[in-house]
Amino acid sequence: MQYDFVNELGYLGLAVRLKRLSDAMVHSGRQMYKELGLDIEPNWFLIFRLLKKYNQLSVTEMASKLHFSHPSIITMVGKMEKAGYLNSTIDKSDSRKKHFFLSAKAEENLPRFEEIWDAGTEGVKKLFSEDSNFLNLLEALEVQYSQKDFKDRTLTELGNE
Amino acid sequence: MQYDFVNELGYLGLAVRLKRLSDAMVHSGRQMYKELGLDIEPNWFLIFRLLKKYNQLSVTEMASKLHFSHPSIITMVGKMEKAGYLNSTIDKSDSRKKHFFLSAKAEENLPRFEEIWDAGTEGVKKLFSEDSNFLNLLEALEVQYSQKDFKDRTLTELGNE
DNA sequence: CAAATTTATGTAGACCACTACATATATTTT
DNA sequence: AAAATATATGTAGTGGTCTACATAAATTTG
Numbered sequence: 591m592q593y594d595f596v597n598e599l600g601y602l603g604l605a606v607r608l609k610r611l612s613d614a615m616v617h618s619g620r621q622m623y624k625e626l627g628l629d630i631e632p633n634w635f636l637i638f639r640l641l642k643k644y645n646q647l648s649v650t651e652m653a654s655k656l657h658f659s660h661p662s663i664i665t666m667v668g669k670m671e672k673a674g675y676l677n678s679t680i681d682k683s684d685s686r687k688k689h690f691f692l693s694a695k696a697e698e699n700l701p702r703f704e705e706i707w708d709a710g711t712e713g714v715k716k717l718f719s720e721d722s723n724f725l726n727l728l729e730a731l732e733v734q735y736s737q738k739d740f741k742d743r744t745l746t747e748l749g750n751e
Numbered sequence: 752m753q754y755d756f757v758n759e760l761g762y763l764g765l766a767v768r769l770k771r772l773s774d775a776m777v778h779s780g781r782q783m784y785k786e787l788g789l790d791i792e793p794n795w796f797l798i799f800r801l802l803k804k805y806n807q808l809s810v811t812e813m814a815s816k817l818h819f820s821h822p823s824i825i826t827m828v829g830k831m832e833k834a835g836y837l838n839s840t841i842d843k844s845d846s847r848k849k850h851f852f853l854s855a856k857a858e859e860n861l862p863r864f865e866e867i868w869d870a871g872t873e874g875v876k877k878l879f880s881e882d883s884n885f886l887n888l889l890e891a892l893e894v895q896y897s898q899k900d901f902k903d904r905t906l907t908e909l910g911n912e
Numbered sequence: 913c914a915a916a917t918t919t920a921t922g923t924a925g926a927c928c929a930c931t932a933c934a935t936a937t938a939t940t941t942t
Numbered sequence: 943a944a945a946a947t948a949t950a951t952g953t954a955g956t957g958g959t960c961t962a963c964a965t966a967a968a969t970t971t972g
Binding site: 608 | 764766769775786866872885
Binding site: 770771774775777778781782809810811821822825845847848849 | 949950951952953958959960961
């Protein structure tokens with residue numbers, strides 16, 4: 591690999607490196623769907639898999655389960671509904687709630703999508719060495735981070751408490 | 752930590768988790784600068800550190816050293832120049848090239864910024880256990896990824912070669 | 913039971929990254 | 943030297959995430 595200044599920045603470059611790698615994977619995924627002639631976006635699999643498991647969920651429920659903000663979910667499901675992969679109904683007893691569920695088009699296409707996602711899983715798996723426990727380390731990192739975020743950690747180190 | 756569906760997705764959820772964590776750190780950093788009353792963005796430290804080391808660089812040179820696309824660099828340095836932290840000159844022998852360098856305002860504020868960045872480095876460091884070699888594992892992952900991207904890995908697994 | 917609070921969805925605006933295309937200037941080729 | 947190619951910067955448009963604010967409905971409180 592060629593020279594990479596970000597890697598010289600140590601821990602401070604962590605966020606940049608994580609985003610850069612993630613973005614690269616997402617862009618590659620988008621390119622893949624385009625080449626395969628599929629009209630879906632890389633992050634939609636989150637919603638497909640979620641609704642496959644839970645059948646029906648509201649915006650807030652999805653945001654909570656995925657740890658995303660609710661506007662992000664609205665954007666995502668809005669596009670998926672427009673693409674015909676989702677349908678929605680208003681809750682009978684609480685008219686604020688909107689339940690989303692997979693459409694017939696979604697059910698029809700899911701087998702092919704699952705095939706691709708399984709292949710993707712295998713592909714990503716091979717990025718790691720046999721004994722790598724990267725996913726566990728990442729989980730540990732997520733847990734640590736959820737307990738004290740970047741701002742608070744930095745202010746603590748600065749002595750600005 | 753509460754329930755997190757993304758963590759159930761295994762390797763396929765990797766990109767989402769990396770981005771989610773990175774975004775959380777960046778947003779926290781933005782909040783931090785806001786609270787400290789500083790008019791800089793989280794990712795600007797890349798350019799500050801880069802120009803501190805190399806004194807003077809063009810858009811293309813920065814993009815290459817950081818492994819970013821050149822439009823991303825243009826956006827970043829454009830805002831930094833507008834904020835008064837950068838100045839630029841056109842190359843004498845090649846009028847296409849534009850060299851960027853730190854302004855007096857930048858030099859003046861850098862000591863304080865470095866203080867904060869050092870604190871941030873220490874803060875992030877403490878996210879990991881003593882013997883964690885996460886950064887090395889991340890580098891290995893970056894190297895693997897640079898050799899074959901998500902699309903190619905998935906298509907290989909699908910047998911679509 | 914009316915008022916205050918909470919909850920759910922939706923909108924606006926900021927920031928970040930990318931690809932594709934455009935333009936101007938250098939360099940190389942014929 | 944003209945034409946073709948390569949390089950550097952810039953613009954347009956897409957996609958994604960977030961926070962802050964807005965609106966409407968449900969729930970809780972006095």
